[in-house]
Amino acid sequence: MSEATTPAVIQLTEPKDIILDAKKREDFYKQITATIAGQDADLATEKGRKAVASLAHQVAKAKVAVDNAGKALTEDARKQVQAINTDRNAVVAKLEDLQKLARRPLDEWEAAAAKRKAERESILTQLAQATQVGALDTAEVLRRRLAIVEGIGLDATVLEDATAFASKLKQDAIDTLTVAITRAEAAEKAQAELEELRRVQAERDAADRQREQEAAAQAAEAERLRVEQEREELAKLRRADEERKAAEAANAPPVADAKPGSEPPAAAPAPSVAPPIAGCYAPGFASAYVRPQAPIPLPPASGLGAVGTLDLSAPIAAEMAETAARALQREVGFSPAACLRVVTLIRDGKIPHLTFG
Incomplete structure (x- = not known):
């Protein structure tokens, strides 16, 4: 490869023409391509290599x-x-304002028409709903509703062709509410009277219960006192019997020794059977008690005839006799001492039959 005598040069007079002018751009491409193709540099020499680098640097x-x-x-x-x-945006904004200005009369008319329609529908709805009376509506609620209905104005400019219909609805609502108020007032009056009667009856019932409780308490206290009195009287009888037995034991004569061949002493005659007690009937007492062993005679009671025996030292017999005596006292009203003697006579078979006198 021979060494070039002159270095290759790329001519660029006006760079913006390469962008704006397509023909100049194509010519510039051809110039560079031809320069590259016509370069005859010897790369084996430093000068040749510099020539290639210079051409690339120019590009x-x-x-x-x-x-x-x-x-x-x-x-x-x-x-x-x-x-x-900027100018476009200003023009668009101005035209939008002019558009609104041109449409403003129509917008105002449509807004007024929509407002009239809403008011008309509200009036008709209120009047229609006012006639709906609920079961729980009080007279006060109905009176307030009637006042609202009476205050609704019927503007023909608002109601337009619905004016006559709205007038009829309003009158119907007034009539319906007036009747409903009368009925509600009557029902509330009746309810108030019923509640008053219930209150008075409740007070009476409470007073009756109080009296019953007090009477029951008094009866219980009286029964308690009666039982205590019976116990005291029976205790006195028991003490008297014990004192009598002690006195008899102290005053009893000594028993003589039996002689051979002598006859035993004659047995004491059996006590006579007591006559029936007038006004006393107590069946079953004779069979309800067992005979105690080794009975001890009791002193006779005035007005009761012969008296049987009762061993008050036997706990079971004494307790049963006292129980029977209390039962007899509740039936016939005798004193505790008399009832105890009657029970003793029945137990010992001295009163075989009791009848009403």
């Missing part, structure tokens, strides 16, 4: 120059676009 400089020119053109275009957009 790079042309690239930078064209790029900078394009940026300048872009900045100019951006400023121009910004100015255009």
Whole structure:
């Protein structure tokens, strides 16, 4: 490869023309291509290598120059676009204002018509619902509703062709509410009277319960006192019997020794059977008690005839006799002492039959 005598040069007079003019751009491409093809550099020598590097450097400089020119053109275009957009936005805003101004009469008419329609529908709905009376509506609630209905105005400019219909609805609502108020007042009066009667009856029932409780308490206290009195009287009888037995034991004569061949002493005659007691009937007492062993005679009671025997030292017999005596006292009203003697006579078989006198 022969060494070139002159270095290759790329000619670029106006970089922006390469961007703006397509023909100049194509010619510039051809110039660079031809220069590259016509370069005859010997790469074996330093001069040849520098020539190739110089040509590449010229292409790079042309690239930078064209790029900078394009940026300048872009900045100019951006400023121009910004100015255009600013003017465009101002024009659009102005035209929108003019559009609203042109439509304003129609918008105002439509708004007024919509308002009249809403008011008309509200009036008709109120009047229609006012006639609906609920079972729980009080007279006060109905009176307030009637006042609202009476205060509703029927403006023909608002109701338009529904004016006559609204007038009929209003009158129907007034009539319905008036009747409902009368009925509600009567029902509330009747309910108040019923509640008053219930209150009075409740007070009476409470007073009756109080009296019953007090009477029951008094009866219980009287029964308690009666039982205590019976116990005291029976205790006195028991003490008297014990004292009598002690006295008899102290005063009893000594028993003589039986002689051979002598007859035993005659047995004491059996006590006579007591006559029936007038006004006393107590069946079953004779069979309800067992005979105690070794009975001890009791002193006779006045008005009761012969007296049987009762061993008050036997706990079971004494307790059963006292229980029977209390039962007899509740039936016939005798004193505890008399009832105890009657029970003793029945137990010992001295009173075989009791009848009413």
